[in-house]
Amino acid sequence: MGVLMYLFVLYFGIITQINHCFSNSMIMTCLPKKHGTLFIFGDSLFDNGNNNYINTTTDYQANYPPYGQTFFKYPSGRFSDGRMIPDIVAEYAGLPLLPPYLHPGHPEYVYGVNFASGGSGALSQTSQESVIDLNTQLSYLRKVKKLFREKLGHEKTEELMFKSVYLFSVGSNDYGTLVDPNSGVVLPVDHQQFVDNVIENLSNVIKEIYELGGRKFGLVNVGPIGCSPSIRILVRKYECLEEISAVAKLHNKKLTEMVQKLENQLKGFIYSVTDFYSALSQVLKYPSKYGFKEASRACCGSGPYRGEDSCGGKKGIKEYELCENVSEHVFFDSHHPTDKANQHFARLIWNGNGNVTWPYNLKQLFEI
Numbered sequence: 001m002g003v004l005m006y007l008f009v010l011y012f013g014i015i016t017q018i019n020h021c022f023s024n025s026m027i028m029t030c031l032p033k034k035h036g037t038l039f040i041f042g043d044s045l046f047d048n049g050n051n052n053y054i055n056t057t058t059d060y061q062a063n064y065p066p067y068g069q070t071f072f073k074y075p076s077g078r079f080s081d082g083r084m085i086p087d088i089v090a091e092y093a094g095l096p097l098l099p100p101y102l103h104p105g106h107p108e109y110v111y112g113v114n115f116a117s118g119g120s121g122a123l124s125q126t127s128q129e130s131v132i133d134l135n136t137q138l139s140y141l142r143k144v145k146k147l148f149r150e151k152l153g154h155e156k157t158e159e160l161m162f163k164s165v166y167l168f169s170v171g172s173n174d175y176g177t178l179v180d181p182n183s184g185v186v187l188p189v190d191h192q193q194f195v196d197n198v199i200e201n202l203s204n205v206i207k208e209i210y211e212l213g214g215r216k217f218g219l220v221n222v223g224p225i226g227c228s229p230s231i232r233i234l235v236r237k238y239e240c241l242e243e244i245s246a247v248a249k250l251h252n253k254k255l256t257e258m259v260q261k262l263e264n265q266l267k268g269f270i271y272s273v274t275d276f277y278s279a280l281s282q283v284l285k286y287p288s289k290y291g292f293k294e295a296s297r298a299c300c301g302s303g304p305y306r307g308e309d310s311c312g313g314k315k316g317i318k319e320y321e322l323c324e325n326v327s328e329h330v331f332f333d334s335h336h337p338t339d340k341a342n343q344h345f346a347r348l349i350w351n352g353n354g355n356v357t358w359p360y361n362l363k364q365l366f367e368i
């Protein structure tokens with residue numbers, strides 16, 4: 001029975017592989033079906049070192065110790081002790097680590113590339129002049145496509161754009177600008193209008209990528225930002241700032257509506273949304289269920305909950321504390337998850353069930 005099942009699966013595996021090969025006339029599609037291509041857009045949750053190469057301040061960089069201490073053993077510019085979510089997703093997809101786009105030299109982009117920039121948002125005024133905004137990230141994709149065309153020719157390039165997955169983490173920094181960094185007061189602007197602007201910009205970028213030939217989009221929604229140690233430190237009794245998490249919720253609702261609208265407008269558009277808000281909320285609420293001991297206090301930083309953004313001592317405050325055992329923590333610094341937490345989120349993005357990632361997960365998106 002087991003063997004028959006195995007043969008059955010093997011047989012259909014081969015058939016689909018062959019179909020995949022013959023359904024298109026080009027050699028490229030005969031590469032193992034596993035060969036996907038992944039393009040990464042967004043903020044520090046995804047940045048794997050682009051900000052090392054821009055004219056910015058250490059406020060927007062993580063290329064100094066103790067960042068990177070556990071996995072890579074050197075500070076690569078990732079905002080974590082180890083890997084970021086896209087590093088782990090790439091591994092699931094059978095891809096090597098993707099290079100940051102701005103890495104000097106001429107890395108291969110055939111498996112994809114990472115355009116994300118810590119501090120960036122969908123609005124160009126978010127961390128303006130200090131980061132690579134989403135529109136500039138899009139302009140980099142155009143350049144990569146041009147490079148593909150020179151190297152691979154028109155047809156293969158279109159095929160590659162079509163098959164690729166475009167993965168986004170956008171919004172947290174836009175909403176972060178609504179919180180007064182001294183008082184923790186949420187600015188009394190029209191929150192729905194603000195969300196609409198963020199979503200419209202993001203939607204425009206997605207449409208542009210569709211025009212470039214992209215079809216498969218992965219989106220990670222905005223987490224409960226009011227619960228990051230950096231925000232809690234501003235709040236009485238260090239509670240979560242529910243008012244700003246509420247704006248994240250508005251964003252997430254609108255994000256779902258946006259992709260549904262695009263699905264109706266754009267032929268062949270397919271997407272995956274991961275409910276990062278719920279995923280992180282669950283971990284914060286039941287840390288031990290996920291193997292953590294400490295969900296409120298960062299591993300690296302200073303002040304209450306180590307919510308002072310001082311990890312590494314390069315941002316004004318020179319003194320900082322570092323926890324003994326990073327795998328007990330959900331947050332590495334005052335904003336960003338640890339490698340261990342990123343592993344959990346990457347798993348949910350890759351093969352989470354329909355409660356957390358829908359209507360497809362990224363694994364399915366790669367296989368379609």
Ligand SMILES: *[C@@H]1O[C@H](CO)[C@@H](O)[C@H](O)[C@H]1NC(C)=O
Nearest residue numbers: 053054055056057128129130
């Ligand atoms: C880097 O940015 C600073 C401050 O914005 C500016 O004064 C300086 O000229 C910039 N350097 C380069 C090489 O662009």
Ligand SMILES: *[C@@H]1O[C@H](CO)[C@@H](O)[C@H](O)[C@H]1NC(C)=O
Nearest residue numbers: 122123124125135197201204
């Ligand atoms: C994105 O938002 C900013 C600020 O609201 C605006 O200036 C910019 O033109 C927008 N870009 C796109 C492509 O929509």
Ligand SMILES: *[C@@H]1O[C@H](CO)[C@@H](O)[C@H](O)[C@H]1NC(C)=O
Nearest residue numbers: 291292293325326327328329
């Ligand atoms: C670190 O914490 C993890 C998770 O709680 C635990 O499994 C591990 O044994 C700890 N390591 C040390 C050296 O205490």
Ligand SMILES: *[C@@H]1O[C@H](CO)[C@@H](O)[C@H](O)[C@H]1NC(C)=O
Nearest residue numbers: 351352353354355356357358
């Ligand atoms: C989704 O969540 C609901 C309610 O918690 C649960 O009953 C259901 O089994 C879950 N579905 C999957 C596929 O896990």
